Amino acid sequence: MTARQLAPNILVVLLIALSLWVVLGDRNFKPTATEQARDWGDFGRSSDVVLGDPDAPISILEYASVTCSHCATFHEEVFPQILEKFIDTGSVRFAMRPLPTAPQNMAYQGFMVAACVPEDRYYDFIGTLMRHQTDWAFPPASLSLQEIAAQAGISGEQFQSCSSNGQTISQIRSIVDEARSWGIGATPTFFINGVKYEGVLSFDRVERIVQGQLED
Numbered sequence: 001m002t003a004r005q006l007a008p009n010i011l012v013v014l015l016i017a018l019s020l021w022v023v024l025g026d027r028n029f030k031p032t033a034t035e036q037a038r039d040w041g042d043f044g045r046s047s048d049v050v051l052g053d054p055d056a057p058i059s060i061l062e063y064a065s066v067t068c069s070h071c072a073t074f075h076e077e078v079f080p081q082i083l084e085k086f087i088d089t090g091s092v093r094f095a096m097r098p099l100p101t102a103p104q105n106m107a108y109q110g111f112m113v114a115a116c117v118p119e120d121r122y123y124d125f126i127g128t129l130m131r132h133q134t135d136w137a138f139p140p141a142s143l144s145l146q147e148i149a150a151q152a153g154i155s156g157e158q159f160q161s162c163s164s165n166g167q168t169i170s171q172i173r174s175i176v177d178e179a180r181s182w183g184i185g186a187t188p189t190f191f192i193n194g195v196k197y198e199g200v201l202s203f204d205r206v207e208r209i210v211q212g213q214l215e216d
Contacts, residue, residue: 045097047115047171049122051083052093058086058213060094060206061191063179065101066110067137068187072130074200079127081203086210096126097175099187106137106145109163111172113149116162125152 060082064071086092100107110129117125128148129136135143149159162168179185190197192209201209 045175047175048095048097049119050093050095051123052087053090054093056087056090056093058092058193058210059191060092062094062096063099063184063187063189064096065099065107065187066114066126066129067103067107067133068101068130069133070200071188072133074188075127075130078201078203078206082206085207091214092210096123097179098172099176099179099184099189100172101187103137108169108172109145110137112165112168113145113154113159113162115165115168115171116154116158117152121152128152 062074064074082092082094087094098107098111100111114122114125114129128151132143132148135141136145136148145163146156146159149162150156154162186198188198188200190201192206193213195209197209
């Protein structure tokens with residue numbers, strides 16, 4: 001058989017190989033972390049407590065711990081400005097997911113009790129835990145978590161129930177496992193419209209990011 005006669009057969013083989021590559025390649029396709037993060041920006045978890053307009057064009061998803069000093073800095077110094085300028089004005093919707101850090105047993109308990117606080121006071125309570133984390137989460141503790149919970153209107157009976165709720169523990173562990181599988185280890189970690197940022201963000205930086213997204 002001559003080269004000219006072989007050419008059509010070679011073309012057919014190449015077309016078949018290309019078709020198989022497209023099919024199998026698509027089947028084995030795994031999205032990148034950034035592409036996956038865009039799904040996370042939808043706040044699809046039932047446990048997500050979302051602030052802001054659900055149709056806001058910018059989403060900020062934070063992974064944080066109530067025992068993380070950097071998270072406390074963000075929530076005390078930066079978050080109130082984001083709330084006032086972007087969340088309350090309808091530009092940003094925000095949610096935080098727990099990623100407990102040392103001492104993890106205290107962080108877990110803090111998040112578990114927070115889950116029992118009404119949603120409209122959830123982030124106020126989280127802010128209180130972060131602001132006073134050295135008082136209740138680290139020795140020598142001058143306050144108990146139960147005392148802080150009582151100030152938020154949680155009775156002793158409610159506290160005992162909330163701090164030992166197996167369903168809440170499972171939810172937090174599921175979030176932690178999912179975060180670890182995506183390579184999220186630092187707190188705080190943010191996803192702003194699906195783009196990952198690690199560490200404390202200044203308000204100026206958040207403002208530049210959000211304004212840039214709004215102008216696109």
